[in-house]
Amino acid sequence: MTRKLAAVFLLSFILVAFVATSLSFGASEPIHRFADRASFPARFAPVYTFSGAEQAAFAAPRGSQSSALGGVSANAVGLQVGSTMYDYQHNCSMGHQVEHRGTDYVHFDWMDQQGSVLGAGRGGGTQSYSLIDCDLVYANAKIFTADYGGYVNMEADQNGCAIPTAHEGADADSQRPRAYFDFCVGGPLGTFQSDYPTDVYGWYQNNGVGPGNQNLWPIIEWHLGGASPVLHMVTAESGGDAGDPQTISYYRRVGAYGAGSGTWSSQKLIDTGMVISPILATSPATGKVAIVWNRPADYVGTNPDNWSQYENDVWYALSSDYGASFLSAGTGSIHHLVVTDAIPGDNITKYAAVSDWKAYCDMAALISSDENLHVVWGCRKWTDTTSLFRRQSAIFHWSEDVPAIRTVVKAEWDTGGTCAMYAWGSDAAKMSLAQCDGKLYVLYTQFGNADQPCYDYSSNKKVMNGELYMSVSNNNGLNWDTPQNLTNSPSPLCADGECESDYWASMARYGRVD
Numbered sequence: 001m002t003r004k005l006a007a008v009f010l011l012s013f014i015l016v017a018f019v020a021t022s023l024s025f026g027a028s029e030p031i032h033r034f035a036d037r038a039s040f041p042a043r044f045a046p047v048y049t050f051s052g053a054e055q056a057a058f059a060a061p062r063g064s065q066s067s068a069l070g071g072v073s074a075n076a077v078g079l080q081v082g083s084t085m086y087d088y089q090h091n092c093s094m095g096h097q098v099e100h101r102g103t104d105y106v107h108f109d110w111m112d113q114q115g116s117v118l119g120a121g122r123g124g125g126t127q128s129y130s131l132i133d134c135d136l137v138y139a140n141a142k143i144f145t146a147d148y149g150g151y152v153n154m155e156a157d158q159n160g161c162a163i164p165t166a167h168e169g170a171d172a173d174s175q176r177p178r179a180y181f182d183f184c185v186g187g188p189l190g191t192f193q194s195d196y197p198t199d200v201y202g203w204y205q206n207n208g209v210g211p212g213n214q215n216l217w218p219i220i221e222w223h224l225g226g227a228s229p230v231l232h233m234v235t236a237e238s239g240g241d242a243g244d245p246q247t248i249s250y251y252r253r254v255g256a257y258g259a260g261s262g263t264w265s266s267q268k269l270i271d272t273g274m275v276i277s278p279i280l281a282t283s284p285a286t287g288k289v290a291i292v293w294n295r296p297a298d299y300v301g302t303n304p305d306n307w308s309q310y311e312n313d314v315w316y317a318l319s320s321d322y323g324a325s326f327l328s329a330g331t332g333s334i335h336h337l338v339v340t341d342a343i344p345g346d347n348i349t350k351y352a353a354v355s356d357w358k359a360y361c362d363m364a365a366l367i368s369s370d371e372n373l374h375v376v377w378g379c380r381k382w383t384d385t386t387s388l389f390r391r392q393s394a395i396f397h398w399s400e401d402v403p404a405i406r407t408v409v410k411a412e413w414d415t416g417g418t419c420a421m422y423a424w425g426s427d428a429a430k431m432s433l434a435q436c437d438g439k440l441y442v443l444y445t446q447f448g449n450a451d452q453p454c455y456d457y458s459s460n461k462k463v464m465n466g467e468l469y470m471s472v473s474n475n476n477g478l479n480w481d482t483p484q485n486l487t488n489s490p491s492p493l494c495a496d497g498e499c500e501s502d503y504w505a506s507m508a509r510y511g512r513v514d
Contacts, residue, residue, distance in 0.1 A: 436511025
């Protein structure tokens with residue numbers, strides 16, 4: 001396998017990892033057809049491991065002059081802000097890897113590795129862009145974690161300073177979910193110190209004690225407007241065997257910007273699930289905050305032997321007091337027999353055994369300027385009998401003000417089982433949700449299309465190459481326009497290390513017109 005370089009680009013307030021790759025797809029056999037079973041025991045289901053991705057090469061994508069939002073350069077997709085030999089960002093939900101908070105700086109982060117040995121020297125990379133100078137802040141990207149860091153997200157303070165997040169630790173028992181604060185004064189400095197909770201062990205494997213079952217894969221939101229800033233964090237439990245359930249937990253840090261300047265709560269259990277999907281959304285104007293997650297669909301019952309990664313509902317919980325009520329919440333709908341309180345939530349989807357679509361593991365959420373929670377999520381088509389691992393997929397939208405489930409896009413073409421998919425991927429995957437000028441934007445990666453469902457893939461592993469697509473709604477998600485291809489960079493039958501594949505894109509939550 002040729003190990004080359006992936007590049008990380010800025011296109012407006014979109015961050016995209018451009019990779020040329022031939023990923024392993026991680027599952028041992030196709031999932032059985034619906035006719036063969038009503039629910040598929042997790043212990044028998046094909047599961048994805050966390051080995052990361054094969055390494056990739058960088059070559060400039062070819063943009064389309066007809067791309068949405070005013071066109072894209074014919075030679076590149078934007079300004080390169082970084083590079084990495086580790087061409088993988090997230091298993092499931094993306095969160096946000098770009099943020100500006102309305103300041104003079106836009107901040108980005110990505111899972112970084114500069115060496116060619118898989119996993120060695122892996123950490124979090126970050127760069128900032130000055131909207132005053134119209135240039136990158138650092139001559140070279142900054143690394144904000146030690147070794148074995150990764151799975152990053154980004155927040156920003158109103159002072160213009162970045163708050164990246166990741167999990168890191170030198171060995172299995174030192175891994176922690178962390179937020180990182182810069183020693184900046186009036187602008188980015190790029191010298192970070194981590195801050196993290198101490199109650200870090202998940203509940204499914206060992207009832208809240210360790211080692212080996214830390215709460216990892218942190219997603220954060222930095223919530224301003226109250227008496228003190230609040231950092232919200234959600235995590236998923238590690239450890240156990242591939243395919244084991246995992247608890248998901250919530251943390252709340254109250255205090256000023258800076259490592260050691262805040263107080264962390266103990267973890268609050270949210271639920272137990274099969275995928276690494278929990279996300280957050282906060283209001284820019286009030287104390288409203290939402291947690292959104294997947295849990296096994298109600299019809300599969302509470303026995304973990306009957307759960308799979310493919311049969312999920314979409315749940316959410318709301319707080320109006322900057323998350324304080326999450327910590328005092330009574331027993332919620334926790335999905336196993338741990339004797340502890342969980343956060344109560346509401347089920348958006350309520351899928352049945354015969355539903356055509358079941359939620360998989362990608363989600364994004366946003367509280368819009370009119371204070372409504374919006375959620376978009378990915379599904380796999382349960383009745384798909386044409387592709388490996390039911391990769392036919394769709395993205396749906398729901399919001400408090402448009403409570404009917406609406407379709408953003410459906411990717412349900414027949415691949416014939418001749419081309420493979422990324423681990424934790426679907427034909428429409430890794431969505432990001434943003435608002436600008438009264439419109440909602442969904443950005444996602446699409447593999448193939450109705451006219452050419454299995455055309456753009458690598459010649460060796462036959463793994464599909466991704467394109468970035470965007471759909472826009474001007475009526476709060478009631479209707480969505482036809483998705484536009486932002487990258488248009490096909491490289492059919494490409495050699496390993498030469499594939500132009502765009503994946504893991506992320507948008508800032510709110511756009512700007514200045």
